[in-house]
Amino acid sequence: MAERRLHKILSAVVKIKPGEEVLAILVFFYFFLITAPFGIVKSLRDANFLDDLKVENLPFAYLSAILIAVAVSFHAKLQSRISRRLLLQSTLAFFILTGLLFWALFSMPDHWKGLALIYWMWANLFVVTLTTQFWFLVNDVFNPREAKRLIGFFGSGGILGGVAGNLLPGFLAKPETANRLLLASAAFLCVCLVVVSVIFSWLKANEDRYAAAPDRDPKAVRKEPRHVGLGDSFRSVRSDAYLRLMAWIVLATGIVSTFIDWQSKSLIELSPAAKANYASFFGRFNAGILVFAFLFQLVLTSRFINRFGIRTGLLIYPVIILLCSLGIGVLPTLGFAIAIKGSDKALSYSINQSSRELLYIPVLPEMKYRAKVFIDMFLNRFSKAVGGVILLGLIYLVQRWPFAAIGFKPIVWVSFASGAFILVWIILNVKISRAYVREVKGQLAKKWERADGVVADRMDVDTAKLVVDAIESRTQSSTLFALHLYDLARQNRLSPEIRNLLALKPIEHSSSNTRPLFEYDASPWIADFEEPGSPVEMDTEIREILALEEYQKVMGDYAGKVLEDKDARSETARMELAKAIGLMDGRSALTDKLDDLLGDDSAKVFQYSAESAGKLKKKVHVPLLARKLADPKTCEDARSALEKYRGAIAGALSDYLNDVEEKPEIRKQAASLLARIGNQEAADALLEALGHGPDVLKAGLIDALDRLRSEVPEVQFKDGVVRVQFAAEIETLGPAKNPSDLLPLFKLLGLVYDHEDIFRAYQNLLKGTKNSIAYAVELLDHTVSQDIKERLFPLLESFSGRRSGDSSP
Amino acid sequence: MMINKREKNSIVIFDIEGEIRRSDITDVTLHQLVKEQLEVGRKHILLNFDKVDFIDSFGVGEILASYISTHNLGGKLKLARISKKLFLIFQITMLTKVLDIHDEEASALQSFFKD
Numbered sequence: 001m002a003e004r005r006l007h008k009i010l011s012a013v014v015k016i017k018p019g020e021e022v023l024a025i026l027v028f029f030y031f032f033l034i035t036a037p038f039g040i041v042k043s044l045r046d047a048n049f050l051d052d053l054k055v056e057n058l059p060f061a062y063l064s065a066i067l068i069a070v071a072v073s074f075h076a077k078l079q080s081r082i083s084r085r086l087l088l089q090s091t092l093a094f095f096i097l098t099g100l101l102f103w104a105l106f107s108m109p110d111h112w113k114g115l116a117l118i119y120w121m122w123a124n125l126f127v128v129t130l131t132t133q134f135w136f137l138v139n140d141v142f143n144p145r146e147a148k149r150l151i152g153f154f155g156s157g158g159i160l161g162g163v164a165g166n167l168l169p170g171f172l173a174k175p176e177t178a179n180r181l182l183l184a185s186a187a188f189l190c191v192c193l194v195v196v197s198v199i200f201s202w203l204k205a206n207e208d209r210y211a212a213a214p215d216r217d218p219k220a221v222r223k224e225p226r227h228v229g230l231g232d233s234f235r236s237v238r239s240d241a242y243l244r245l246m247a248w249i250v251l252a253t254g255i256v257s258t259f260i261d262w263q264s265k266s267l268i269e270l271s272p273a274a275k276a277n278y279a280s281f282f283g284r285f286n287a288g289i290l291v292f293a294f295l296f297q298l299v300l301t302s303r304f305i306n307r308f309g310i311r312t313g314l315l316i317y318p319v320i321i322l323l324c325s326l327g328i329g330v331l332p333t334l335g336f337a338i339a340i341k342g343s344d345k346a347l348s349y350s351i352n353q354s355s356r357e358l359l360y361i362p363v364l365p366e367m368k369y370r371a372k373v374f375i376d377m378f379l380n381r382f383s384k385a386v387g388g389v390i391l392l393g394l395i396y397l398v399q400r401w402p403f404a405a406i407g408f409k410p411i412v413w414v415s416f417a418s419g420a421f422i423l424v425w426i427i428l429n430v431k432i433s434r435a436y437v438r439e440v441k442g443q444l445a446k447k448w449e450r451a452d453g454v455v456a457d458r459m460d461v462d463t464a465k466l467v468v469d470a471i472e473s474r475t476q477s478s479t480l481f482a483l484h485l486y487d488l489a490r491q492n493r494l495s496p497e498i499r500n501l502l503a504l505k506p507i508e509h510s511s512s513n514t515r516p517l518f519e520y521d522a523s524p525w526i527a528d529f530e531e532p533g534s535p536v537e538m539d540t541e542i543r544e545i546l547a548l549e550e551y552q553k554v555m556g557d558y559a560g561k562v563l564e565d566k567d568a569r570s571e572t573a574r575m576e577l578a579k580a581i582g583l584m585d586g587r588s589a590l591t592d593k594l595d596d597l598l599g600d601d602s603a604k605v606f607q608y609s610a611e612s613a614g615k616l617k618k619k620v621h622v623p624l625l626a627r628k629l630a631d632p633k634t635c636e637d638a639r640s641a642l643e644k645y646r647g648a649i650a651g652a653l654s655d656y657l658n659d660v661e662e663k664p665e666i667r668k669q670a671a672s673l674l675a676r677i678g679n680q681e682a683a684d685a686l687l688e689a690l691g692h693g694p695d696v697l698k699a700g701l702i703d704a705l706d707r708l709r710s711e712v713p714e715v716q717f718k719d720g721v722v723r724v725q726f727a728a729e730i731e732t733l734g735p736a737k738n739p740s741d742l743l744p745l746f747k748l749l750g751l752v753y754d755h756e757d758i759f760r761a762y763q764n765l766l767k768g769t770k771n772s773i774a775y776a777v778e779l780l781d782h783t784v785s786q787d788i789k790e791r792l793f794p795l796l797e798s799f800s801g802r803r804s805g806d807s808s809p
Numbered sequence: 810m811m812i813n814k815r816e817k818n819s820i821v822i823f824d825i826e827g828e829i830r831r832s833d834i835t836d837v838t839l840h841q842l843v844k845e846q847l848e849v850g851r852k853h854i855l856l857n858f859d860k861v862d863f864i865d866s867f868g869v870g871e872i873l874a875s876y877i878s879t880h881n882l883g884g885k886l887k888l889a890r891i892s893k894k895l896f897l898i899f900q901i902t903m904l905t906k907v908l909d910i911h912d913e914e915a916s917a918l919q920s921f922f923k924d
Contacts (some may be wrong), residue, residue: 482900540897544866545902550873558907573906580903 001393013299014153024150026199027138028157033192034130035158037185038123039165041099043286044179045123045267047278048106052116055269058397061120062258062388068381071125072445073230076373082138085200088133094188095126097247103182110285124381132376133359134158138370141203145774147361151354152301159294159349161188166286233374236367242439243371245432246359250375250426253352255390259418260344262319262391263328266411267337285338289345297350304351305358309782311433313355315426317347322422329415359432361778362439390417434625437782443775444760444768463493465640477572483579490539546584555580561595566601566712574605582612591616598624603633610634614641622652629669639669641755654685657693667693675704678712687721687751695732699744702729706747709755717751723788730791739765742795749784749792757783765796810835812842820853820921821846822914826860827870843875843886849867852884853921858915859890870900876908885909889917 006021049061079087105111138147138154165188168181237243238414268281305313321410331456360368373697391414398413401514470484485502488494545551561575578597597609598621606628613621625641628634642649656670658664671689673750674682686708690701708715726748733741739762746762766778777796781789822860823842827833843854849919856872858864863866864872872888877888887909899905911917 479900479903479905482897486901538901541866541869542898542901545869545898545904548866548870548873549875550870551902551904553877554873554907555903558903576903576906580901583901673818 001723005740012411015149020146020150023141023199024153027141027150027154028197030137030192030195031154031158032161033136033188033195034134035161035309036165037095037099037188038127038130039162039283039290040181040185040188041123041126043166043282044181044490045120045614046282048116048179049120050265050269050278052113055265057151057377058262058265059388059392061117062261062384062391063205064117064121065383065385065388066124068128069230069378071129072373072378074382075377076230076233077228079369079373085196086138088137088196089193091129091133092189092196095130096193097190098122098180099186099189103186105181120213124384126618128377128381132372134734136369136372137199137361137375138357143771143774145777146357148305148778151357151477152297152305153302155350155354156294159290159297162349163287163294165279166283166290168283171280171283171616174670183697195321202205227345229386233370233372233378236370237374238368239589239778240371242432242435243367243375244361244434245428246371247375249356249425249428249432250379251383251386252421253348253426253584254380256321256418256425257348258346258387258391259326259414260340263325263414263418264341264344265409267332267334269278271334272366285341286345289342290349290380292342293350296346297354301351303352305355307464309433309788310355310436311357312429313351313358314429317343317352318422318426318429320347322426324390325415325422329419330675332409332411332415333378335625336612362436362443362775364443385500396634427700431446437779438633440775440779440782441757444764444772444779446756446760446763462640463491463498465490466491466493467498467501474502475574479576480579483576483583486542486583486783487579497552505658542583543585546588552589555590555639558796559590562747563593563596566649570572571602571605574600574602578605578612582608582615585620587615591618593623593626594618603637606634607637610637610641614644615799617645617648619648619652622649626652626656626666626670630663630665635665635669639673647677650674650677650679650681650685653677653682654689657685657689657697660694664696667697670702671697671700672707675707677714678708681716683708683712683715683717687707687717690725691721699730702744702747705751709751710759719752720753722748726788727791730795733795742792745792749788753783769806810812812837812839812841814846817918818921819851820855820918821851822857824854824857824860828865829861829871830863830865831867834867839871840874840878842908844878847884849883852879852882854879854884854886855914855917856886856888857890858888858892858895859914860878861892861895864895866907868903869902873904885921887911887917887920889914 002019004023005020006019007016010016010021010024012023045707049058053061075091078090082090102115105115106119138151142150165185168184215779237247301313304316320343321340324336324343328336328340360372363371394414394417395410398410464490470481472489473480473484485494488498501778520736559577562570562577565573574597576591578600581591581594581597591612594609594613594616597605598613601608610625613625622642622645623636628638629642642653646732653674654668657667657674659667671686674686683705686701686705690698690705695703705717709717726745729744731747733745742765743762746758750758761776761779761783764772768776777793780792780796784792812830813824813826815824817820823839825839827837839856846854854875856875860891876886889911889912891910896905896910899908899910909917909920
């Protein structure tokens with residue numbers, strides 16, 4: 001009951017699923033209890049530094065970030081040696097104790113001025129360590145889709161903590177006693193320690209739900225190679241193009257962030273109101289900004305990312321910062337300083353942080369933890385040191401000739417330089433948003449191909465049929481056998497394996513007068529086809545014989561007799577005749593006899609007649625073949641024959657498809673044949689029929705369209721028509737019980753989107769692990785348009801929570 | 810190509826020797842020889858291919874023309890001792906269904922009396 005109420009309350013602000021409530025709230029508070037003390041620590045950091053060391057020394061403070069490498073390296077080693085639980089708890093304990101130590105040191109009346117720099121470094125270590133550990137836990141516990149849903153909620157917890165943490169110095173800090181707030185910071189961390197313990201206890205109690213992925217077990221960290229130091233982490237990042245791109249983005253972000261910090265502080269320092277009580281000013285300022293960030297995060301971030309995607313999420317922040325930075329360059333006022341710092345804080349903690357964490361979604365877990373050590377812990381801070389060095393160099397340079405001669409203040413130069421770095425950052429963001437989709441695809445293996453496509457690609461069905469027919473004919477008729485051998489030889493298909501196969505069994509009987517000649521193993525006979533040049537010479541000779549006027553006369557009489565005798569005994573003769581006609585030229589009068597043979601009641605006679613019709617490709621035979629599509633005994637042979645006509649009969653098949661008086665079976669087969677024809681005319685005919693055809697044909701038409709698309713990717717389908725059909729299909733589908741129910745929808749999507757991507761996603765939805773189902777949804781999220789997402793995703797989300805096998809026996 | 814005529818039990822036997830091909834046409838063709846026999850009332854004709862090395866489509870045309878002429882006059886034309894390869898070609902072209910082909914001359918001769 002309580003859980004249901006909690007679910008109802010949380011549902012108002014976050015897309016939460018039943019069972020996720022308790023953990024989501026605990027994680028929310030975990031982030032809150034990290035960022036609240038950091039709000040205090042950071043305000044005091046800035047205030048102490050500006051009071052004791054002044055703004056001109058700020059670049060040196062930025063530079064000190066390089067020392068964070070030592071701490072990160074130590075943390076990485078610790079991370080690989082102890083469980084996640086112990087790591088998080090001991091880190092919190094460390095910052096509680098060291099925070100108290102700083103309070104004691106700052107309380108000394110004549111404390112050493114350099115302490116402000118040490119404290120600056122400690123504050124940086126504080127934020128980088130505790131934030132990274134928080135995201136470790138999020139990655140451990142939630143799969144990509146869950147993270148994407150809940151990240152806005154967790155982020156808002158962090159921002160709310162930032163608001164609270166900044167409000168305290170904002171309202172309570174007095175210049176002499178501000179450092180007492182470090183006691184409040186320690187108190188927040190003590191509560192955080194308790195929350196972290198509760199989270200791990202809860203996870204243990206709910207192992208069945210949260211033990212799906214081995215990486216979810218906090219102790220799974222032990223499965224990673226031991227001694228994952230900073231060097232290992234760096235090598236992992238260096239070896240992967242996607243991670244390298246992420247690293248460049250973090251570097252660019254850090255450099256820009258340093259520039260922004262310097263730009264804003266340079267202008268704030270000139271403000272008398274701020275100068276009177278830095279701790280209070282920064283506290284109130286930060287709190288105000290974070291209130292905005294909190295609201296943005298809570299209400300907009302998840303919706304924004306879901307609607308506009310990660311790319312827009314990654315771009316909105318640098319674009320706004322770019323405008324503000326150029327604004328300072330043109331008009332260096334406090335207003336722009338507040339605008340740039342405000343935008344920086346509001347957007348970097350909300351949409352940018354969330355989007356950046358989502359970029360880790362397609363990275364394999366073990367790689368992710370390695371990369372995070374270098375990127376999030378080391379590079380995140382080191383980039384500020386790089387920014388500091390560039391800033392120092394820039395300030396030094398612009399104060400000298402020829403720049404000094406222009407007369408701009410350093411802040412103007414820094415603003416324009418900042419603009420240049422932001423542009424680079426924007427370009428990198430565009431690149432990674434493209435790479436992200438590629439990486440998500442890379443996580444999804446295509447599990448199978450269309451069976452009919454595989455058969456067509458990998459099997460020579462015609463040869464297989466010919467060989468089987470040849471084997472069968474050995475005991476039936478030596479003429480038929482010879483015709484098959486010739487057919488195989490003519491098509492260069494009489495391979496040694498097939499020869500051996502055909503020679504295995506002797507001919508059992510022969511009705512010919514030449515019995516002694518052929519009453520033995522077929523091997524020597526087959527050997528006639530093995531003589532050098534034999535099939536070619538023989539082919540020429542046979543073609544010439546078939547064209548002879550005398551031959552046509554003799555065989556015309558014979559064919560007439562065979563066709564007159566319709567009893568079962570003459571079936572073999574009709575089969576032979578049907579087969580032989582296939583060897584003739586289409587202009588030969590004898591081929592007219594095929595009209596009768598195609599109407600033969602014997603399925604075997606029809607088989608050979610259809611085969612010959614397929615070779616001759618005479619349009620007059622199309623209706624005779626089409627008629628046989630309705631009969632299961634003759635359907636396959638008729639199909640094979642009609643397929644041989646290729647595009648020449650697209651119009652005729654389209655007529656069958658659209659003929660309302662035609663048998664549904666023939667119309668279905670016509671659709672399937674149009675798919676095999678695979679040209680634009682066939683595609684248009686199928687799509688048009690889908691719009692007007694009866695429901696009984698729909699499944700077949702959608703399948704035919706899908707087959708055509710999978711085999712001929714260059715064929716185009718009218719986007720509007722497909723969308724209308726998609727909407728209609730989703731209406732008729734109703735509530736889907738299994739992902740397989742959605743197959744027609746995916747087939748339709750495959751017509752207008754990348755077919756490979758759509759089916760990669762579908763197959764993983766159907767047969768993937770819980771994580772690959774989440775990746776599949778993620779891929780679709782970045783592939784299909786918003787209107788389709790709105791219709792499709794409610795159906796998909798109901799499956800993405802299940803693991804494969806949940807819905808199937 | 811050489812063609813020798815002999816008779817046995819009032820059956821005309823043509824022993825053909827060499828190659829029957831378009832490029833080797835002699836003054837008198839097989840079909841003409843058969844027609845001459847038909848004209849003098851000899852309607853049972855056996856073509857012996859024992860010494861034939863090769864027959865091209867022209868040769869097959871000659872055989873078929875001879876067959877048609879004989880058949881139209883109510884006579885019988887049979888073939889004996891054709892090569893395996895020619896038999897295979899006849900099978901592929903379905904001519905085995907029309908032409909009466911025998912392995913040996915003796916069985917061919919006997920068959921005239923059985924019909």
